[in-house]
Amino acid sequence: MISKPKGTYDLIGQDAKKINYINNVLAAMCQNYNYEFIRTPVFEASEVFHRGVGEGSDIVRKETYDFKDRGKRDITLRPEGTAGVVRSYIENKMYGRDIQPVKLYYNEMMYRYERPQAGRYREFHQFGVEVLGCDDPFVDAEVISLAYNIFQTLGLKNIRVNINSLGDQESRDNYRQALTNHFAQDIKNMCPDCQERLKKNPLRILDCKVDQDKEIMKNAPQTIDYLNEESKKRFTKLQEYLDLLDIEYVVNPKIVRGLDYYNHTVFEIEILNEEFGAQNVLGGGGRYNGLVEMLDGPQTPGIGFAMGMERILLALDVEEVHLPIDNPLDVYIGYVNDEEKDTALYLVQDLRLNGFRVETEYLNRSLKSQFKTADKLKSRYVIILNSNDIKEFKVKLRDNQTKEEEMVKINDLVDYLDMHI
RNA sequence: GCGGAAUUGGUGAAGUGGUUAACACGCCGGAUUGUGGCUCCGGUAUGCAUGGGUUCGAUCCCCAUAUUUCGCCCCA
Numbered sequence: 001m002i003s004k005p006k007g008t009y010d011l012i013g014q015d016a017k018k019i020n021y022i023n024n025v026l027a028a029m030c031q032n033y034n035y036e037f038i039r040t041p042v043f044e045a046s047e048v049f050h051r052g053v054g055e056g057s058d059i060v061r062k063e064t065y066d067f068k069d070r071g072k073r074d075i076t077l078r079p080e081g082t083a084g085v086v087r088s089y090i091e092n093k094m095y096g097r098d099i100q101p102v103k104l105y106y107n108e109m110m111y112r113y114e115r116p117q118a119g120r121y122r123e124f125h126q127f128g129v130e131v132l133g134c135d136d137p138f139v140d141a142e143v144i145s146l147a148y149n150i151f152q153t154l155g156l157k158n159i160r161v162n163i164n165s166l167g168d169q170e171s172r173d174n175y176r177q178a179l180t181n182h183f184a185q186d187i188k189n190m191c192p193d194c195q196e197r198l199k200k201n202p203l204r205i206l207d208c209k210v211d212q213d214k215e216i217m218k219n220a221p222q223t224i225d226y227l228n229e230e231s232k233k234r235f236t237k238l239q240e241y242l243d244l245l246d247i248e249y250v251v252n253p254k255i256v257r258g259l260d261y262y263n264h265t266v267f268e269i270e271i272l273n274e275e276f277g278a279q280n281v282l283g284g285g286g287r288y289n290g291l292v293e294m295l296d297g298p299q300t301p302g303i304g305f306a307m308g309m310e311r312i313l314l315a316l317d318v319e320e321v322h323l324p325i326d327n328p329l330d331v332y333i334g335y336v337n338d339e340e341k342d343t344a345l346y347l348v349q350d351l352r353l354n355g356f357r358v359e360t361e362y363l364n365r366s367l368k369s370q371f372k373t374a375d376k377l378k379s380r381y382v383i384i385l386n387s388n389d390i391k392e393f394k395v396k397l398r399d400n401q402t403k404e405e406e407m408v409k410i411n412d413l414v415d416y417l418d419m420h421i
Numbered sequence: 422g423c424g425g426a427a428u429u430g431g432u433g434a435a436g437u438g439g440u441u442a443a444c445a446c447g448c449c450g451g452a453u454u455g456u457g458g459c460u461c462c463g464g465u466a467u468g469c470a471u472g473g474g475u476u477c478g479a480u481c482c483c484c485a486u487a488u489u490u491c492g493c494c495c496c497a
Binding site: 059062118282306337374 | 422449450451453458470487489490493494496497
């Protein structure tokens with residue numbers, strides 16, 4: 001038997017229904033927030049991600065699916081949504097649109113070559129939004145609120161919004177320097193990973209779980225202490241806006257994010273539930289004011305977030321949130337002999353084209369089985385065709401809730417059902 | 422990339438180096454000569470992930486591979 005590639009999954013059954021439902025919720029919300037749907041290629045020139053996400057990030061260093069196509073082009077399967085959207089923004093000159101800022105959302109599969117575990121796949125599904133062309137923390141607040149409200153709307157209760165600010169380039173550089181100085185003296189006593197991080201991306205040391213209890217970690221400098229006046233003002237303003245929107249959040253100085261392009265606002269939304277494993281971050285994002293330029297576009301501010309659909313599914317499961325995905329059948333049509341079968345075929349089509357959800361028997365099973373199936377499908381009505389009734393252009397319609405049966409003319413069936421369903 | 426655990430039918434699973442792989446659920450049929458959901462009866466694995474090896478003989482022992490899962494790393 002051929003099995004699926006490692007780290008992939010088939011979306012089927014209840015999960016498929018749930019994802020469908022969630023996608024509808026997401027689309028409806030994005031419509032209200034006036035975000036426009038965008039789809040970019042699953043694969044891009046490698047440069048898009050290598051430059052966009054950053055050569056220093058783990059995602060690019062060891063997790064991308066890179067290959068050469070038959071034309072010897074360097075291709076990368078997209079590991080995240082933002083870089084491709086920004087490439088499209090530039091290529092399609094969206095910065096020249098008459099309506100600004102440009103607000104986009106995507107809902108696509110992403111690819112990262114990682115060791116899979118619960119809530120983490122090699123092919124996975126992310127929903128995300130990007131706002132390009134507005135530098136006001138006003139829009140930061142909108143983006144965070146959108147993410148937050150999506151979780152609220154879906155019925156997830158125990159979620160927490162963590163925010164932090166990395167500041168502008170100047171603040172970031174200062175902080176980076178301070179951090180390097182702080183750890184430099186004692187780096188030998190820290191874990192090998194941290195020693196590596198000090199050189200490549202000192203910010204990530206703060207995330208370390210091995211060394212997190214050490215004294216040197218506890219009194220490490222924090223990003224917010226190194227923000228310059230402008231950055232600080234902006235961060236304060238963001239918090240005022242979030243307060244205004246009634247969004248519960250905590251300032252968490254340890255949120256630094258793994259992608260190189262972030263500055264100023266960064267945030268993560270996690271689920272607080274002990275049953276959840278290591279993958280408890282449902283979504284995250286931040287501001288990336290330098291990214292458009294980095295990909296050869298005009299200087300343009302941007303902010304966005306992404307959330308992992310598989311993790312949302314897990315979260316809904318763990319939190320025992322019941323999504324309204326049951327859509328019971330309107331009518332089940334049963335039959336036994338061939339004449340009745342012909343009528344069934346016709347009737348099923350007729351009712352379906354009139355907007356009813358209808359099912360019938362395919363395997364010529366016994367009437368008993370057909371009734372069982374009708375029940376399992378939670379059918380509102382059951383029609384059992386009978387040759388004699390058909391001759392009189394009538395069918396016996398049974399209300400499967402009251403168990404009452406009624407003879408209805410075939411021509412009146414649609415009207416009857418319209419009135420009763 | 423590193424470490425641990427798992428892998429038996431449609432599902433949940435028990436089990437043993439040696440003739441017919443337990444049980445339950447589900448599914449199909451019958452009791453009920455065209456009306457289910459309860460009950461009773463019957464049926465339901467080309468065989469224990471794949472490939473090698475050890476053995477007279479392996480689902481059960483060994484090795485490898487694949488997939489899943491948990492943790493690390495990282496992230497959604």
